[in-house]
Amino acid sequence: MSLPRLNTLIKLTSKSAAIRAIQMPPRRNLSALPESGPAGHFKTLAVSSPKPFVFHVELHRPSQLNAINRQMWMEIKECIDGLAINPDCRAIVLSAAGKHFTAGIDLNDMMSLGQILAETDDYARKGVVMERMIKLYQDSISSLELCPKPVITAVHKACIGAGVDLITASDIRYSTEDAFFQVKEVDIGMAADVGTLQRLPKAVGSQSLARELCFTGRRFEAAEAHTSGLVSRLFPDKESLLSGALALAELIASKSPIAVKTTKENMTYSLEHTNQEGLDHIRLLNKLNLLSEDFAQAVAAQLTKDEKPVFAKL
Numbered sequence: 001m002s003l004p005r006l007n008t009l010i011k012l013t014s015k016s017a018a019i020r021a022i023q024m025p026p027r028r029n030l031s032a033l034p035e036s037g038p039a040g041h042f043k044t045l046a047v048s049s050p051k052p053f054v055f056h057v058e059l060h061r062p063s064q065l066n067a068i069n070r071q072m073w074m075e076i077k078e079c080i081d082g083l084a085i086n087p088d089c090r091a092i093v094l095s096a097a098g099k100h101f102t103a104g105i106d107l108n109d110m111m112s113l114g115q116i117l118a119e120t121d122d123y124a125r126k127g128v129v130m131e132r133m134i135k136l137y138q139d140s141i142s143s144l145e146l147c148p149k150p151v152i153t154a155v156h157k158a159c160i161g162a163g164v165d166l167i168t169a170s171d172i173r174y175s176t177e178d179a180f181f182q183v184k185e186v187d188i189g190m191a192a193d194v195g196t197l198q199r200l201p202k203a204v205g206s207q208s209l210a211r212e213l214c215f216t217g218r219r220f221e222a223a224e225a226h227t228s229g230l231v232s233r234l235f236p237d238k239e240s241l242l243s244g245a246l247a248l249a250e251l252i253a254s255k256s257p258i259a260v261k262t263t264k265e266n267m268t269y270s271l272e273h274t275n276q277e278g279l280d281h282i283r284l285l286n287k288l289n290l291l292s293e294d295f296a297q298a299v300a301a302q303l304t305k306d307e308k309p310v311f312a313k314l
Contacts, residue, residue, distance in 0.1 A: 044072035045079055046097065050246060053090035053253035055083055062098025067106035068162045076166075077140040084147045087313035090257050091249035092147070094170065095154040095242060104161025104184055134193055137162075141195045144169040145268060148261040150252050154245040155179045155231070156238045165192065168199035171264065172248065173231040176241050179222040181230065187217040202271060204228040256294035257314045262286070 046058040057079055059066040068076075083089045096102055113133065117126050144151045144166070153167040155175040161184035167173050183200070185192040192214065201210035209228060213220060225231045235241040252260060262285050270278035289295070297309040 042075050042079065044069070044075050047079060049088070051250045051253070053088060054093065054246060054249040055086075055089045055091075056093045056095065056246065057083075059094075059096035059102055062096075064106065065100045065103035065158070066096045066098060067103045067109075068166075069106040069109035072106075073137050073140045077143045080143040080147050080151070084143075084149060089149055090253040090255075090260065092149055092151045093154060093242070093245045093249050094144075094151055094166075095245070096156070100158035101155045101179070102160065102163035102166070103158060104163055107188070137194045141165050141169045145199075148264060150249075150260060150264055152245050152249055154241050155181075156241060158182075160184050161192075162194065164200065165195040168203050168230075169195055173203075174233045174235065174241055174245050174248075175222050175225065175231045176238055177222050177234050177236055179225070179231075180219050181221075181225055182217060182219045183214045184217050186215065200230075203230050254308060256292075256298055256309075256311050258289055258292050258294045258311075259298075261314070262289050 042060075044059070044061050046060040048056045048058075050056050059068075059072070061067060061069070061072065080092070083092055113129075116129055120126060141162075150172065151170040152172045152174065153170040155163075155167060155173065156179055157176070158180060159167060159175075160182045164181055164183050183192060183196055185196075191197065197214060200214070201207050204210055206228065212218075222231065222234055226234050233244065235244055262282075266278060266282045266285065269281050273281070294309075294311050297311070300306070301309045
C-alpha cells in the first residue's frame with residue numbers, strides 16, 4: 001500500500017471512531033428510579049421525582065447558561081427515552097437551572113466539530129459526518145414528542161435557538177412573565193434544523209408569524225408568546241412557574257396512564273394526518289384500551305362518586 005493511501009486510511013479510521021462516538025453514547029438504565037444530578041450519572045442534567053409518578057428533568061449547565069453541547073444532546077435523549085419506559089413515570093417537567101432556560105446551542109462545542117471535519121478533504125465524507133451529527137441532534141429533540149408521557153416545559157428568562165426547538169417538541173409550555181424567545185439560527189448563518197421550522201408554525205397556528213420569527217431572528221417576549229399560543233400560561237417568577245408546572249404534572253399523573261398515553265399518541269399522530277385518518281387511528285387503539293381495567297375503574301368511580309381510582313403501573 002502506498003504511503004498516501006496509508007495516511008488516508010489512518011485518517012478515515014480515526015474519523016470513523018469519532019463518528020461512532022457521536023452516534024452511540026453509552027447506555028444507562030433509567031427503567032428504575034434515576035438518582036442523578038450534577039454529581040450523578042448525568043453530567044448536564046439533574047433528575048428528581050418530587051411528586052408521585054412525576055419526574056423533574058433540569059438542564060444543568062448554569063455557568064454556561066445551559067448552552068446545549070454534544071453531551072447534553074445525548075443525555076436529553078437518553079433521559080427521556082429512559083423515562084418513556086419507566087413505570088414510575090407518568091409525567092415529566094423540563095426546566096433549567098441558573099439565570100436562563102438556555103442560550104441555545106453551544107458554539108464552542110460546535111467549533112470542535114471542525115477538528116473531525118479536517119481529518120478528510122473529501123466533501124462526501126464530511127457530509128456523512130454532518131448528516132449523522134444533525135440526525136443525532138434531531139432525534140434528541142424528537143424524543144420529547146415521541147415520549148408516551150406528557151412533557152411540560154417550564155421556561156424562565158432566555159430561550160434561544162435550540163431552546164425553541166426543544167420546547168416546541170414538548171406537549172405543554174409554561175413560562176415566566178420575563179421570559180423571551182428567539183429563533184437565533186439565521187443570525188449565525190444557518191437554518192434551524194432540529195425541529196423549529198417544522199413545529200413552531202403548528203405551535204403558534206400562524207405560518208406568517210412563524211416565518212417572520214425564523215427569517216428575522218428577532219426576540220419576542222413572553223406576552224407575545226402567550227398571545228400567539230406558544231406558551232399557555234405565564235407566571236410572575238421562576239418559583240411559581242415550577243410550582244404550577246409540577247402541580248399540572250401531578251394532576252396528569254393522577255389520571256389513567258393508558259388514557260393519557262393513548263391521548264398523546266393520537267394527538268401527535270393527528271398533527272400529520274387527516275381527520276379521518278386520526279379517527280381510524282384512535283379506533284384501532286381504543287378497541288383494546290377500552291377493555292382495560294383503567295376504563296372500568298374510572299367509569300365506576302364517576303358513577304358512584306367514589307374516591308379517585310388508583311391505577312396500576314404500566
